[in-house]
Structure formats: structure tokens, C-alpha cells
Amino acid sequence: MTNPANPKPSKPSKSSNSATHRARWITLVAAGAALASVTAGALPASARQNPAPAPATARIGDQRYALDEQKLAQLMTPDGVANGTMVRVSGSGVPGIHWTKAAGPVSQDPAASFRIGSMTKLFTSTLVLQLVAEGRFTLDTPIREVLPDTIPAHWAPITIGQLLSHTSGLRAPCGDLRDGLGLTPEKVVAAWTADGCPAPEHPVTTQQYNGGNYFILGLAIEKVTGRSYADELQRRITRPLGLRHTYLPRTGDASMPSPSLAEPTPKEPWAWAEGGMISNAPDMERFMKALLGGRLLPPAQQAQLFVMPKLAATSKELPYSQGGLAYSKLSDGTEVWGKTGSMAQYSNGAFGTAGGRRIVTYSFLPTPEATKQDVIARVVGIVEAAL
Template identity: 35%
Template sequence: MRARSAPAVALAAAVAGAALLSAPAATAAGQGRDDHRRTRAAMDAEVAKGVPGVIGQVVEGRKVWRATSGVGNTDTGQPRGADDVFRVGSITKTFVATVTLQLAAEGRLHLDDTVERWLPGVVRGHGHDGRRVTLRQLLNHTSGIRDVFDEPEFTDKATGPGFLTHRYDTWTPRQLVGLAMKGAPTFEPGTSWSYSNTNYMLAGMVIEKATGRPYGKEIEHRIIEPLGLRHTSVPGTDPRMPGPHGIAYSKLMAEKPAAEVYDATEFNPSLAGAAGEMLSTTGDLNRFYRAVLRGRLFPQRQLKEMLTTVPADEEEPGLRYGLGLMTQDLPCGIRLYGHGGGIHGSSAEAVATRDGRHTAAFNLNADWTGDSVDIVAAEFCGGK
């Protein structure tokens, strides 16, 4: 689930574009409820809208269903692989929040600590004041801190036409936060809600300050290794994608349907940092969210903190945000927990029921068209 009011990291797949290719039938392995025919049809429908390819994995108890639709390479027609690695964008936020909650459980920090306590002088300028913002407010986006993706000096190079020249540039967290400080806060801390990637860049900095190690190393040590997430990584400044993977197709935020499509598979992910740099697969994401919701990664007290939510969108009262985790009530009455992520050439979604028994993760290899909303509804609501 991604916040509808702001990009999940950099790019949002919100406008329909012309179809790049025909929609070949989905391929699948495994069986599930109703053979997941509605989910398969919804995946095919996204390809018909112009998404090159869609992959998904669903886990219900011990049953695993995997499917692909469309292609991973529009030039060769090579299908997407069910085990493709992709950039998960803002799903990174759940990993960062999980580490922060683990540190809270260990007494190494407190959610109501101020940002100033951990990062003196970093959140200052144009009305920003880290002495008035807590770590909890960073994690649930109630800090009011300006999103760096609202800073033109950054977005031209990171998501606009300048990306083609600057795609291999390295951005430091301190540099990105400094750019966000060039504008005023969105609101007074704790008075409203607004999705800000800067919040999680700061959270990553706090983790490093509290542990003495980069936040990515803590994620590896505390989450990736214990859960055996063999295809999940925190790449840092490495622009490469480990195989297997398809091509990530991007229009670089262009609003014109006929805008040129670029291969955005490789770029330096430090532009997203702790707000969205991670790589994973549908299988690893399902395992991660199942572990989170079953309390395998921290005590129940911290899980309760994560699941304590605030309204995230006035136009969608069923959409709420906790600590790095969103909840949404589907029209059929089912409540889902998870997160979405959008970044150059990739739109990902990972959701689960509260007991973690039914999980689903999907990825679309485009950033200008398509959405996983209908796919998720088809999977969890079906004929209900």
C-alpha cells in the first residue's frame, strides 16, 4: 500500500499510457483458492493498460501460488521471471521501522526521543526544529518535515530529465536532509499527516548513531540473515541489479502519454537511501511481512506500537499509517497490512492479513501506468 497523496519514494504509477505490447496469458506454478483466476485476470489487465510485465506470489498457509504476465524485456519478448529481483522502493520503510522498534525494545532508544537528541542541529532551517520532532513522528509521518522530493534542485537530477546524466551520482543522507531544509515544514509536528521520505532518511541516520553501524548493516544482521531472505539486499551506492531480473521501464515523471520510455534498471540508489533503496523478491517480501505480523522480529509491545495508526488520507478513511506499516480496509471488509513502493521503473506492493497467514506481493516493471490496487482486491476479495 502506498500513500495516495505522495510518491512512495520517487515515482508513482498513476496515469494510463499507451500499451507497449500485447498481453500474453499469465503463467503460474502451484494451486490456491479458486486457482487465483481473478488475481491472474487482474494482472493481465495491468499489462493490457501498458505495463510491460507483472509478477506476483501469494502464500496461504502452506500453499504458494506464483504467476507472471507480460514481459521483462520489450525488445526480446522475454517473459518476466516469477523469481525476478526488483527495487522495492518505500517497502524499505517497513524494514527501517522494524530495526528502530528492535532498538526501542533493547532500550537503546525511545520512540519519544527527539530527533535533536540523536542528530543535533540536523533538522533546522525555515521553521524546522528537531527539538520538537520525535522518532515516532518520523516513523508515522506526522513530523511535518518537508519531503526532499519536493525540492526542485533534487528532483530534476533524481527523477526528472537530469536523471539520465546524474543516475550514478552518490547522495548522502545528510545532503538529502539539507536539501529538504531549504523549504518550510508541511505543518506543525504532530498536528497532521503527510508522507515524507525525509523522515526515513533521518530514521536511517538515527539507527547509525544508536548502533555505530550503517542502517543497512543493521537490516542485514537483524532481519535479512535471521529470516533467510537470500534475495533481499541494501545496495548502498551499487547501481547494479543482481540476477535474475528484467528491465525497469521509466518515463521519468513525464506527464505526456507519448513520452519516451527509458531503461532505468541501473542507477545509484543512494538517491532514496533509507526511504527506499532496497532490492527484494515477491517470495522474500511475503516471508518478511509474515514474520513482522506474527511478532517474530520484536516483542508484542513493539508490534502494538507498529500497528497503532493515524489517518493517512482524508479522502480514503480506510487508509491508515502506523510505524512503517499501512493498513487498509478493502470494500469486502478485509483489513490488510503492508506497504507499497514506487521507484524508477518499478511499482511494488506487499500486503498480508493480520495473522500473516495470507500474504501477497506484486511488482510492475513500469512507473507511469498500472497499479496493484485491483490485483490486491482481486486476490483478497475474489467473489466476496
Template identity: 35%
Template sequence: MLPGTPRRQADGMTIMNRRTVAATALAALLTVAVPGAVTAAPRATTPLGPAPAPLAAAVDNDRSGVDCRPGTLDPAPIRAAIAGLPDADATSAQVRITIPDGCWTGTSGVRDLRTGAPVPPHARFRVGSVTKVFTAALVLQLAAEGRVDLDGSVQGYLPGLLPADYPIVTVRQLLHHTSGIPSPTPPGDIEWQLAHRYDRWTPEQIVRAGLENPRAFDPGEKQDYTNMGYIVAGLLVEKVTGHTYEQELARRIARPLGLRDTYGPGDDPRIRGPHAHGYQAVTRDGVTELVDATVWSQTYTPASGDVISSLADLDTFMTALFAGRVVPEPQLTEMFTLPPVDDVEGGPARYSAGLSAMPLDDGETLWVKTGSRYGYLAAVASTRDGRFRVEYSITATDAKGEELSATAQAVIAAALGMA
């Protein structure tokens, strides 16, 4: 076995335009339950240690060497969306938004509740399932090099990982969440999660734990968003290259793009470099407190939810990826193609290789990936041409809860109102 604050209004500002419906739909998309998530505590009412006073306004940031100037972009709605942190919903937020003739990046809240220091302007954070975009890119690079056949079988590349009588699973099905490989049963107890947060797991252990559960559908029949396909994809990258996932991430993506803050932590539970602390609200004996969730092993989500990055790095990566400078055509098309199957709940598939499609109400599509780890929410979103991009990190106090953070909802509404 493995492992309530009302929505804050933007200073009374009402954001109503052609994308309001899309914002509501996107918020629904971002709250899709992720297998392995557990129900934690209600919203925090008692902070850990002395509570710093909320900051009056968001802070504009400009990292040296990064061209991010407002131009005609009015950042007021985004500033308002993240102002007033820390509060019961989140202790900090970082946002970066880009339109064709402007860019803004800023922070709000505190680096940690103990000192009340502000968030570093280029803080690193856990990106959660945004990791899947990196993993999909690595696999598609190998496909472009002729080292991986997307229609080749997992059984052929990783003999012995799946039972001998298991139906054939293709590499493409791993990336499209259509493999049908079951996920492990989550413990469902936040106290268990806290007690085991430093445990180390191997990908093979996680796969074996998942295979103890029945298969809900045969490979290729349906789409079911889980970590499992990407955990196996990470093993595939290691087997084909002869290097660790962390080494390939650095060699193929981080170093060529100059990503100074992006890395795979492996079995290191810490976040190296400047970062904001993440907290999880936990209720014990009727009292809700915030537990520091910053130092936490991510070995139970290898290649699927463990990468650490920064806003500037994510923006550089997404820009290069969408422009074809990370994955070439025709392999890049896989990231913008939905499989022709229904999801397990009967609706159309929403996930491509590494991304998810969010149709906007004006006919355009926003390509999105979100992530959550205890203490951290993250997201990247871009139109296909890259003209509109958003990245954020929010240290939400119930990041893996059933409802999306109020701060995240405010950021989404404000960002889409600027598209």
C-alpha cells in the same frame, strides 16, 4: 533541489463480491501522491527496440525450497489479471497470493524488451517505499533492546541535523509521518531525472534541502506521508549501531530470516542478480518511447525507498514480522496503531509505523505498503493474522504517474476477490 491505456479486463471476467468496494478504495489509497514524484509522459506507444509479442498467459512458478502450492486456491483470476504482457501499461508482472489453504506465485511478460526473454521465476526488483516496513522494523528492534526511546528526540540522537531552534521531533513521529520535517522541492521534469539518475546524494544533503522549505505544521500535529521521516530514521539506525543501514538490514533481518534476495544497494545503481528491467515512458517531439530505467541511483531515497527484494523474500519477511518474530511486543503494536491526528488533507491518519491501514467492507483491516521507483511498482498486503497475503511487482511504464497502473488495478481487484 532534489529530485494512457484503459484498464485491462480479466479476460471478460467480472469480479464482483463483498470486497469490490474495498478494491476501489485500495486503488485510491495506492495512488496517493508521493512527494518527490514527477509527472512523466503519457502511456507508451513506441516500445524501446523491437516489441516482443504479448505472452498468452501467466506462468506458474514455484521456487525450490518454498512451499507454495495452490491447494484450494483457484489462480485463474490472478493469471487473467496479468496475462497479455508486455503491453503499453507494463512490461512484466510478478504476483504471489496466499490464503489459509493455498498459495500461488506466477509471472507474466518479459525480462527485457531487447531479448523478449521471460521474467526469471525469482526475479529481484526495487520495492520502493516498501523499504519503510524494513526501516520501521529496524528502529523498533532497537527500541525493544532499549537502545532507542521512541519518545526520545531526534535532536538528542542526531545533534546538529536539525536547526538549533527547531521544535522537538520524536522518533515515533518519524515513523508515523507526523514529524513535519519538510521534503525537498522536486525538480518536476523527467528529463532532469534521467540526466541525473546516476547522481549520488547523502542523507544529510537531502535533509538540508528539505529544511530550505517552510514547515507545514509542528511535530505531532498532523500526518503527512513523505520519505523524510524514514531518511532520518535511517540515519538514526546508523548512529545508534555504528554500522551502515545496509549492514544492519543484512544482520538483523535478511540473514536471520534467510532472505537471499533482499539487500540495501547503497550507492550501487544496479540490481544484482536475476531481475526484470524497468522502463519509463517518455515523450519527446511527440513520440513516446520507453527508456530503460533499471540502472538508477537510489541514494535520494535512503532507508525510505531503496531496498531490493523478491516476492518470496517479501512473503517470508511479512509472515515473520506479523508473527512477532522480527519485532517483539509491545513494540510490534506500533506497526498496527494509527496516530490520533488528522492527515494534512483533513481525513483521519492512515499510516502506522511502516504500514498503512485499509479497512475492508466486511470490517476486517488489510495492512498494506506500496512502493514506486521509476520502472517499478511493488506492494505487500496482509491481514493481521497473516491468513491472507499478497505481494506483487509490476514493471509499469509510468510507475510514478498520477494514475495507478491498469495492471496493478487488475491484480488488486482479483486478489481481493479471492480473500
């Protein structure tokens, strides 16, 4: 994996190694799918045998943007990997490049809502970087200075920036997190910080994705603003961008808005600032364009979205930037930034190229018998065909 020095998209290369390429997505999908069942299966023979027509294309700068509609249609056909799939693709400033479809037993409404899971982290990291811009704290501020009664005194210093980039050394939780809707942010964080829990790794040697980092950041947001995370989310992001279908449900609220992409499960998980939000494809596309395009952050903080921490180079898994964006390079050399997320029955993701010039948002319903590797392959296939 190449650590980019800047967010400029690279020119397509003709060489690729599919095995290595797919391995880069393992943590991206697996971490986002912790609360969803993952499935196995292959494309039906009829789909494999049909010759693909020439993809729709358009020029974006000096690159050629190919939207492979046939490949996307094949990947969206219900099979052993997914019961139903929604995909939305756009190319900013390119007339005619806009594609939205749903297949299988899911809502055909392009504005249907779904639980975005760990994609919530992108909203949390945006709020944190906005607070950095306002001087409420810095990326180098030890989190214990913000939350002295929450973070144990015997822990080695962990900074705001380390939490954002999953380089905090935080280990697995030692408390019980099975209370579902009965949990609170404080109870969740206590599962990492209570007496008897192992201290974070120090010195930290690897970048390790950990949802606990973002629960702690959610509490930091509330502490320095004096408002709830949900209020700050609305005040700073969803209302200014006009995201009318994007919100954090109240504690204990397991309902889904109508239309929703799929029928809600009887009891939904809750993950607050780490993974609890609800949105839809048009809203997520608008958010990603605003985030990658620099509309939500001042230049200094915008740059942090694309800076890879030193530990990312030692990671055996997909790297995350200093601003919490997952990074990958597609088989043609295109660099993409974004996040996956799973919650309840949904497995989702949103990725884009630098500046938000191209965006893909997807959500699918994994089948109960699926394997992690097949879900990874499905995600890679969708992003490759779309971007």
C-alpha cells in the same frame, strides 16, 4: 476509513463503495510511485467478456479465503496499464493455497529480483522498533536528542514516533535532489534541514507521507548503533530470516542481480533507507510473514505496528500506523497491512492480513502513457483478487 484498535481481521461485509474504497489507496500508490512512470488503459475486451470460473478457496479460521485466479490472470495481461506483471500469493498453514505467476515481457523465474522502492521503509521501521525495544531511544524521544548536529535547533520538537508514522509535519524539500547516485544520506536530509528551508508544520494537523522522515530515521539508526544502515539491515533482519536476495546496494552501484524481473534501466535512482533496497517475491513474502506474525519484534513493539496515531483519523488519504504500516480495508471487510513502493521501472507492493496468514506480493512495469488512477485501480484489483 476505520482506525483499527487491534490487528484482528474483521468478518467480511456485503456492502462496499468502490469509489470511496479506491480513493483510500490514492496516497498509498501515488507516494510509492514518485520515482516511476504511471500509466493508463483498460483490460482488453476479450478479458472482460470471458466468464470467470469459480475461484480457488480454502478455510482460514472462520473466514473464507477466495483466490480469484481468473481475475488475477486478467489483471496481469499486458495492456495500457502494465507491460508485465508478477504476482505471488500464499495462505500460511493452508495446504494448496500458493500461487505464483508472471505475465508479459518479464522474467518467468519466480525468484527474479526487483527494486522494492518505498517498501524499504518497512525494514527501516522494523530496525527502529527493535532499537526502541533495546532502550536506545523511545518513540517519544525528540530526534534532535539523537541527531543534534543534523536537526535545526529552531524546529519544534519532532519525535522518533512522529517520523515513523508520518506525523512529523515535515514539508517538501527545498534542496536539489537530482544528483542521483551522487547523493548521500546527509545531503538528502540537508534538503529538508538547510538554512532557508521551511520548518515543519507546528502544531501538526495532518498525517502526511514524506520520504524525508525515513532518511532521518536511517541516520538515527546509524548514530545509535555505530554501524551502517546496510550492516544493521543484514545483522538484524536479512541474515536471521535467510533473505538471500534482499539487500541495500552500495552507493554508486546501479547493477541488478540475475535473474531480475526486467532489464535494468541505464541509471537507477538511489533512495537508501527510504527506498533503495532490492529483493524478490519469495524474500518479501517471508519478511511480511515474519513481520506481521511477530517474529521480528517483542510484543510491545509488535503492537505499535497496528496502532493508528490520532492524526490518522484526520487524514484525507490512506493512513499509516504508528509503526509505519499502510492500512486499508478491502471491499469485503478484510483488513490488510503493508506497503507499496516504486523505483526505476518497477511498481510493487506487499500486503497481508493480521498474523501474516495471507500475503500477496506483486511487481509490475507501468507503461509510459498510464495515469495514476489506472495504476491505483490495478493495485486495488490485484490485492482484492489475491486476499
